[in-house]
Amino acid sequence: MNRLISISTYILALLWALPFLGIVFMAFKDSSEQGYSLTFRNFIDAWNAAPFGQYYLNTIIIVIAILSVQLITITLAAYAFARMNFIAKGFTFMLILIQIMIPSDVLIYPNSNTIAQLGIYDTKLATTIPYFISAFGIFLLRQTFKGIPYELEEAAKMEGCSRLQIIRNVYIPLAKPTYLAFGLISVSTQWSNFLWPLIITDSDENRPLTVGLSMFAKASDSGAQWGIVCAGTLFIIFPLLLAFLLFQKQFVSSFMQSGIK
């Protein structure tokens, strides 16, 4: 029985890995040769198609900025919804939940209008600001905070902790797995965000990797150039892949604990 389970695990793992293996296979394939011959030409061509060095830096800045601000905002909001009492609490929370259901593409025009009024069109701030608060993160963290015994907060209060100190010393350490899980989701979402940055920015100084990738991935008139597209995809997801491989254990255990699948 155990053997059966482990065999089927391997099969499933292989199925999941197939698309990725396909990308690796195509990325190194020399498309002008019959059969398979190894080449790095695809990578060179893809890298030269856009200022990817600059884009890399931008993506990293954008992802880190969004995550840092999100961690602060969702912590405070989640605590308020989990432990504090205020007028229209239920209603406000509902509003935030509804926001999870609105696809962000629908908000492109109203958001861009706000950006224009703020006078920050074509800046990194414009790319990041709509994501500073995450409804999903608030929801997730609130559930975790609710599961933490209230006695711990009371004990901390007895010791003379202020509210922020309670959050810092009681809630945040206990919710670590949830933070890790949310961080992973936030980073991978922002890493692959495309349409909003494309529309709101004009200059290379502010554009992320995905905009560079789309230059050949979406060039429909020239047919699918699998080699270059796969090579580009590979070097764009590489940091995420590396991070996942390095922190695999922590990620898996955090997902188990926070109950996300």
Add this chain to the structure above:
Amino acid sequence: MKRIPILLSVIVLMFGILAGCSSSTSERSNEADSNSETIDLTWYYPVNVGGTITEVIDKYAKDFNHGGIKVNGKNVTVTPVYSGNYDETMTKVQTAIKNGKSPDLSVQLSVDLFQIKNSIIPLDDFIKNDYEAQEMVGDFFPGFMKNAQTDGKTWSIPFQRSTVILYYNKDMFKEAGLDPETPPTTWEEVIEYGKKLTKKGQWGIELPATISGYWIYQALYLQNSDSNMMSDDGKEVYLNTDEAKEALQYWVDLNNKHKIMPEGVLDWSTVPTDFIEGKTAMMLTTTGNLTNVKNNANFDFGVAFLPGNKRVATPTGGGNFYIFKDTSEERQQAAFEFIKWITEPTRAAEWSMNTGYIATRQSSYETEALKEYVGAFPQAKVAMEQIEFANKEISVYEQGKIQKIIHDALQAAINGADVNETLDKAQAEAEATLKAYQ
């Protein structure tokens, strides 16, 4: 309470970094230039033929910026901004205009005209007073001006233009005992040749039915009918005529009846890949693919006029330059000067060689460079010669929705729905969509 200052300082720092990164680039706006010495134009351009094209565009911009072209004594420069594919460019342009951040000019589909007509300016005034401009307009292939003109005005200038052409694999023709120099010229011949070319692992022909599939269908429609599938004013479409139904039936039969095309809906971007990999002996697709096929196919291939039925015909396609309304007259004039510069015969020729699109100017084909190129690669001439038989591409109000209706009908029929019913339904839907404009 010690934590609050730390929290606050982190937030402040964050904003500081972001603002610092961005302040240098946010200056480039439309308002600031009335007193300054240069006019810096913003040009939105889509990429539809592969990544390295941005290099060519950047080089154009650099050359132009050093070219010293002046309007009202001010130097004109241009900043090209990549704006995704054609759809995304439309979204970006519309968003920017609504927010008062209008670009000065853009390249968008020639058929997008009715969708952005309220945001652009007609170019007749510029052309009227300018001998060079008149010469330019007269030199474009007349087929390419058809989609640019309506209401007796000219709204856009051709840039990267195409037609549908037939690509065929000469090696496979030889193998099947067909003459590689005589591709099929009629629908019957396509079927006859296709049957000889189809064998295990190899199909006779492929017609894509996604992305620009409506355009391929329009080619069949035009070949089977004396009139086009829409009215010139963009307010009516004729999707369920007998000719339309026959054309769709022919497409469907290529698979169902004659078994020379793969089953199901074929994807726009994988059809050329199939052709290059030798999975199909013929394909119908855009001339924009020519350079791709040339660079990647390791067999001898030919291109030819589309096989006709009642007549030989193709729609034109591709992108034109538009100039936007919400900028100063001076900027509009500057944008027009740039368009004149970039569509000069030598540059149109260069653009054609780099992309596979047809050079838009007739005199481009008399430049040394293009003559030499066509001499060594005669396939490049076919699409140009076919312009003689080119018709207006479908261009209507609610372009996106109408295209979707056509695609839905096309794909439903390919997947087995009844051709008559499908097209009747499509016509009813299209009429309902266009009702507001009657």
